[in-house]
Amino acid sequence: MQTVKQGDTVRVHYHGRLDNGTTFDSSEGRQPLEFTVGAGMVIAGFDNGVLNMKVGEKKTVHIPVHEAYGPKNQEMVLDFPKSNIPPDMKPEIGQELQMSNAEGQVFQVKVVGINEEFITLDANHPLAGEPLNFDIELVEIV
Known part of the structure; x- marks a missing residue:
């Protein structure tokens, strides 16, 4: 079965939470998020999180601050x-x-x-300084 690699365009459903469990974003009730892996369309930790996933696979990734929106400046x-x-x-x-x-x-x-x-x-990004957690489901490799 095909796995995600750099340059693939993928569609995912996701649920983003802070370490305290607060939801900050979710694709629930919307179309899956489509992006090209490694193209800088999403934060680095999310890009890295989908690598090697198979269609239908679900996983949770913890993204440290430096792979998310960086520290507060x-x-x-x-x-x-x-x-x-x-x-x-x-x-x-x-x-x-x-x-x-x-x-x-x-x-x-x-x-x-x-x-x-x-x-x-x-003027920092609202999630700057926060480690992030995402539940990700790979819907499709386009």
């Missing part, structure tokens, strides 16, 4: 002057906002702190 946590916020905007801790940089690229940030002068924004 403190340089991506910044204090933004409240004076630069539109007056009608009332940010709250935990709120997710979109910002753009000088090149016009849009990115998501999370409000993680508020004081008199600044709001503190975290």
